[in-house]
Amino acid sequence: xxxxxxxxxxxxxxxxxxxxxxxxxxxxxxxxxxxxxxxxxxxxxxxxxxxxxxxxxxxxxxxxxxxxxxxxxxxxxxxxxxxxxxxxxxxxxxxxxxxxxxxxxxxxxxxxxxxxxxxxxxxxxxxxxxxxxxxxxxxxxxxxxxxxxxxxxxxxxxxxxxxxxxxxxxxxxx
Numbered sequence: 001x002x003x004x005x006x007x008x009x010x011x012x013x014x015x016x017x018x019x020x021x022x023x024x025x026x027x028x029x030x031x032x033x034x035x036x037x038x039x040x041x042x043x044x045x046x047x048x049x050x051x052x053x054x055x056x057x058x059x060x061x062x063x064x065x066x067x068x069x070x071x072x073x074x075x076x077x078x079x080x081x082x083x084x085x086x087x088x089x090x091x092x093x094x095x096x097x098x099x100x101x102x103x104x105x106x107x108x109x110x111x112x113x114x115x116x117x118x119x120x121x122x123x124x125x126x127x128x129x130x131x132x133x134x135x136x137x138x139x140x141x142x143x144x145x146x147x148x149x150x151x152x153x154x155x156x157x158x159x160x161x162x163x164x165x166x167x168x169x170x171x172x173x174x
Contacts, residue, residue, distance in 0.1 A: 002043070003045070004040035004044055008076065009039065009040065011044060012038045012071065012074075012078055013038045015070050015073075015074040016038070016071075018070075018072055019035070019066050019067065019070055021034065021059065021063070022062045022066070023152075023153050024101070024102045026100045026103070027102075027104075028097075029050070029111065031093065032092075033051075033088060033089075033090075033091075033092025033093050033094075033096045034053065036051050038078075040049070041081075045077065045078070045079060048071075048077065048078055049083050050080060050082055051062070051082070051084065051087070052082070052088060053088050054154065054174065058153070060082065067080050087174070090171065090173045092140060103167075105138065105168055106168065106169045106170070107134050107137050107169065108154065108171055109170075109171045109173035110134070110173060111146045128139060135157075136168060139163055139166070141164065143161065144160065145160055146158070146159050147159060147160050147167070151170070152169055155172060155174075156170060156171075157170045
């Protein structure tokens, strides 16, 4: 493997910029906050740091494979490192990602759960015990209801708009 240089790290970041989430193809891994960093490893080898949206996310294997393929296709050295701490939070999603979710038909998270939590401290969500008004991504109405705590993937809940009657996923805040 080759030692990392600022230019090689920038080239790696550029090679990965187009990589989309395999479950939500309109959002890049960077916009979603899964692609955490491109850095020099302790041994000098470039590392691509990723964090799953939740433990056990089935897409992580595909994400790692996509990163390795993109590096190989670009002729760039590097390895993928999965970092679990700090845990991923919807606070890491870019505003562009939130808008792309909405345009794709998925209600974006309304807030994250870690914004006011010190690093290393676990915070338990009370989302299940309170009603939140989730705007319908189709018509914008907040006259919606949760029909299932799990949608098309475990990181989303299934909602229904009571005005336009369309079902939709809501990306749960973490």
